[in-house]
Amino acid sequence: MRKTAALPCGRVAKWVALALWAVLLVPAVLLAGRLGDVEENDNSAWLPGNAESTGVVERAEGFGLADALPAIVVYDRPEGLTPADLAKVRADAEAFKGIENVVGQPEGPVEAQDGKAVQTVVRIRKDRTGWEGIGKAVDAMSRVGEANADGLGFHVTGPAGQASDSIKAFGGGGGLTVITSVVVVLILLVTYRSPVLPLLPLLTAGGALVTSEAVIYLLAKHAGLTVNKQTGFILTVLVFGAATDYALLLVSRYREELRRHEDRHEAMAEALRRSGPAIVASAATVAVSLMLLMLATLNSTKGLGPACAVGILVGLLAMVTLLPALLVICDRWVFWPVRPSYGSAGAAEGGVWTRVGTAVSGRPRIVWIGTALVLGAMAAGVFGLKADGLSATDQFTGRPQTVVGEEIQSRHFPAGSGDPVVVVARAASAEQVRAALSGVPGIAGVSTPMVKDGEAVMLGELKDAPGSTAAMRTVGQARAAVHRIGGADAQVGGNAAVVLDTQDAAARDSRVIIPVVLVVVFLILALLLRAVVAPLLLMATVVLSFGAALGVSSLVFDHVFHFAGAEASFPLLTFVFLVALGIDYNIFLVTRVREEALLHGTRRGALTGLSATGGVITSAGLVLAGTFAAMASLPLVFAAELGFAVAFGVLLDTVVVRSVLVTALTLDAGRWMWWPGRLFRQQDGHRSVAGRPGLERVPAAGHPAR
Known part of the structure; x- marks a missing residue:
């Protein structure tokens, strides 16, 4: 591991790493600029092939309607x-x-x-x-x-x-990148207290984003990956947020090692060796969770998973190769005005997180029960979440011309005029299907069937706006009516049907993917921590945190922002991001707690782990929350809702769940936290381990040995 860690930061290797990235970025910039050429932004392209409205699109091509x-x-x-x-x-x-x-x-x-x-x-x-x-x-x-x-x-x-x-x-996507960059720089300026140092993680994250977009373009062009504008803006905030988190952990550890090593190359090699495993485990957990979105039937969700996983993995690669090379090339002056000189003393650990640990340790059971009850009360708001899709005009936070135009149209014309349902049937049953469609209560009128090559197409005018709940109900009734006459050969499509099929696919995806994500993340934690109880408790805290974030978000959307509702895919995407990223921070905390417990027992391990990781994890949480909050700069309800929910959830998880709830549970569970692993079997494990000759105490990512 020591030789591997030295590869991107050796005296020669640092220049090789920089040169390789420079060579890689030239074609990456060109390919990333072509990502828009392969985007599929039509709702019908997001649907699975077996959706009824997808079949209508394919069959209507010969009539010039598709x-x-x-x-x-x-x-x-x-x-x-x-x-x-x-x-x-x-x-x-x-x-x-x-x-x-x-x-x-x-x-x-x-x-x-x-x-x-x-x-x-x-x-x-x-x-x-x-x-x-x-x-x-x-x-x-x-x-x-x-x-x-x-x-x-x-x-x-x-x-x-x-x-x-x-x-x-x-089109504000470029502005989103600028705003995200500014947010990252401001938080890093406060964290590092250096005007120069934040530029290196920012440049590295920018390179990772461009490279990710290039890889995604190639996958969309040659491997059938479905991407759209939504994928682009989520990728931007995720890469900047997650990659900067990895940078925070690495730089924190590197600064400490510079005080122990006169040679900066050795300091970086040691920093990579110490922080690398935790960073890699964290990124792998997030990437695997995102890849599970490939189980979705909704193509937009299915494509988002691997696209974001590519962003995470490229961000990880950049932060453990390009960033170390840049830091070593720049030498210690990059930390100006507080340069970590060899032999100098680091800042005293503890502070606010030591005080929090002390307060929690007094009555841990009362603390975790009380915290869980508060989070449960916050989660009650989830029952008011209206995640059944948004009409076309409700998708915007402002009032563009299409919203104003629809309001004017609805005052003077039937709400569904100009955007009909499209019915395709066999020519032999066209008139019977037309009669059945005319009898549906929500249909104002039906056109004369157009017949070609044994197929017939007719248009049905809706009485209600195509994106409304009433229109969705009419589509369901129309399908039932035409299926009775024309069987499976009679299909109902159009924009209203696409919205209905999208809602149905999104609901199915949530039912399937959420349990699978929970099981897979549990297995990863069990392997990492060599225990069963700790992963179960950690999963419970993350799910509770997700519920609280979604409940509060529902109330804010309804009573503060006055949004009409949420997209059908919103709960699933929020769940995947919050669970993956919430477990991310728990990995940093609990791996440190476990290392401390090996030496000093679970109680002291929990308090020391919180004290040691509190600062850097909080900074990482602020960065990630800030980048997702930047999504509100787009005038789209979906972007504002997803950005708010993830940002609030990350802050809740970082400040409350990780520091208070997880710490209190660990203190209360004691050695049972590690059942059935070695730590549990050791009774007072620190007595049998601390005195073992040759035992090396390995600190967690970003923190020095004591």
């Missing part, structure tokens, strides 16, 4: 439309036909019964640029509509308008 989204163009004048207004609307409809990617003849214009609004439906084809192409077409339509408007209101809504506004919202 690769086009409807843009609903709404004009309004509160005092009533004039003949000049109607003439402009008709002229605009003709002009829209000349815009790139607009297909077919516009439907309308259709004037509202009150004479105050008019709408035209234009279909926009998706080209190789996907959403970007639709966004450009919508922008071109807006320029046409807003020209010579003379007080006439103009808005583009419907699926194409929503896609365009989503692109603008996700």
